[in-house]
Amino acid sequence: MRYYGGVPRPGGTLVLFLRESMEAKSKRVLVVDDEPSITELLEVLLEREGLEVSSASNGSEALRILDRVNPDLIITDITMPDMEGVEFISKLRKKGVSSPIIAMSGNAVGMGFLKASKLFGAAETLLKPFSKHDLITAVKRLINIE
Numbered sequence: 001m002r003y004y005g006g007v008p009r010p011g012g013t014l015v016l017f018l019r020e021s022m023e024a025k026s027k028r029v030l031v032v033d034d035e036p037s038i039t040e041l042l043e044v045l046l047e048r049e050g051l052e053v054s055s056a057s058n059g060s061e062a063l064r065i066l067d068r069v070n071p072d073l074i075i076t077d078i079t080m081p082d083m084e085g086v087e088f089i090s091k092l093r094k095k096g097v098s099s100p101i102i103a104m105s106g107n108a109v110g111m112g113f114l115k116a117s118k119l120f121g122a123a124e125t126l127l128k129p130f131s132k133h134d135l136i137t138a139v140k141r142l143i144n145i146e
Contacts, residue, residue, distance in 0.1 A: 026052040027143050028069060032062040032076040032088065033104075038128075042075060045132055046139065059083030063091065071099050072143045078105035078113045086113050086120055093121040100142040104128055 029051050031042045036057070043053045054069050056062035058080050074092070078085035085103055092101070103117035106128025114125040124138045 026050060027073070027145060028052045028054065028071040029073045029075060029139070029143075030062060030065060030069065030071040030099075031055040032057075032059060032074065032080070032085075034058055034077060034080040038077070042135075045135060049136060049139070051139070059085070059088030059091070062088065063095075066092075066095075066097060073102070073139060074099050075102045075104065075139075078103055078117060079107055084113070086117050089117055089120045089122055100124070102126060102138055102142065104130070 027050075029046050031039055031046070031053060032055070033039045033042070034057050039055045039057070043055060046053045054065055054071065056065050059076070060082050062074075062076070074097075076085045076088055080088075083091075085105070089101055089103065092099075100123040101117075101121060102124045103114055103122040104126040105111055105114050111127065114127065117125060123142055126134060126138065
């Protein structure tokens with residue numbers, strides 16, 4: 001809380017008015033990708049948009065993060081070790097996670113799975129390399145921000 005004004009009262013007492021910070025709660029995004037350079041790039045781009053970003057390097061790690069974080073959006077790679085993106089998306093939906101999902105891939109194997117990811121619950125797909133504009137447009141549309 002911050003003081004933003006005061007009114008003198010008889011007897012020298014000063015009555016202070018308090019104002020609470022009215023910052024809007026930031027939207028949360030979970031990024032899941034096994035390539036650290038992609039994860040770091042997405043974190044930077046999304047944080048510049050005022051979003052709070054958590055990241056995981058695979059589906060298993062992401063599922064553990066989801067035990068303590070409730071993201072407004074999940075962005076996941078399709079081709080990852082440990083747990084493929086389609087399997088991760090399927091597990092999310094079976095767990096009752098309703099956050100919109102953006103699935104992304106940049107290799108030939110993953111491109112085929114991008115179409116399948118929509119059947120399992122992804123709201124959007126992005127083919128790597130994608131533009132900053134395409135990413136931000138999809139993110140804003142799916143979490144309803146201007």
